[in-house]
Amino acid sequence: MRIGILGAGNMADALGTQWARAGHELTVSGRHPDRAAALAKQIGPAARAGSWAEAAVFGDVVLLAVRDQAVPAVLEAAGAAAGALRGRVLIDCTNPVVPGRFTLATQGGSSMAERVAETAVGAHVVKAFNLCHEDVWRMTPPVFDGSPLAVPLCGDDADALATARSLVRDLGCEPVEGGGLERAGLLEATAAFMIGLWVCGADAQAVIPPLKFAFGAR
Template sequence: MKIGIIGAGDIGRLYAKLWHKAGHVVFLSARNPDKHRDFVAGLGDGAFLGTPEEAAAFADVVLLAVNYPTVESAVEAIAPHVSDKLVIDATNPLGYDAKGQLEALIPDGDIAGLVMAEKLPNARIGKAFTSLWSGYVETKSNVTDPQVAMPFAVDADADKTTMAQLIGEAGLVPVDIGGLADSAALDPSSPVWNVVLSSDEVKQRVAAFRLNNAA
């Protein structure tokens, strides 16, 4: 697969490394690509670096991994290049307020995946990689007993297959939690967010979360 990665920070670099190791061609991008030259050169053949526009145009599948306060410019850059492509949105809609406290950047009750689908209406949005800190994945990827789960949500069956494959190749167990409209469980404040869980634990917590939210 040709994977375009928008954002070359903790998340972009981590999955670039894991997917490159799994045999995919990765194209890492940022607003200032020069900062990432050594990292990409270190990956070797089959790893490229450039702008978000170039990464999105190159890719079969895009991973969006930028900070939410700057997400609009990333979306604007990639929008012309992601028609009918799967864009896996790893962003969390969070920023910091003037006191340095985390704050939500979408209205309470909105679902981040659906918000992204409105921003990129020509793409097929999937949601994953939001719920696990990169440091956990670094240490827990490919660990067995217990294997660490990565929940994901996307609408089309073919995209479910692609996302499950990419999560598996990152050394995690894919757990399909439904379509994009079901992806609230991947957003901050859900009980699966920022915690290392097995697939059974993810399923139990997602079911409880939905029950609570339906009540």
């Protein structure tokens, strides 16, 4: 698959490296071309660097991996409003979390993923990969207590979801149906809440019962 990456930071590195290992071709882009070039070099021969617009049109799949505040400007520079991402799978891993408060920067409005879908005309947006730290995405594979990490996906297009599922499996993880894009905000809120717990030293996993107790104990 051809994957364009909007962003040349930690998530671009973590996921891009995994996908290059799995045999995909990448174009990475960033605010500073030299950083994008350095990341492409580090990933290896399957990756090259380009502008935001070049990464957007290169990919059958495009990963949006920039800070949430930068999303509108990056989508604009990528030509998203003009249709550059039309027909492509646009994976949104961003977390619009207010630092220190662990609330949503989007509170009271549409989710970030829905805003992305509104701007990126014709793109098939899938929210994914936003719940775990970059170092988890670097694990080969992310397996805990013998179970592969489960990765929820929210999106509206069946083919785009199938593509995203295969990219999840490339990491050795198991995809989980999270519902339509209208539920992406729940993934964003979950990330905000869990990050808040982790920062306070609480184990976010421990606040949720195992499946067999989810609907009661009897």
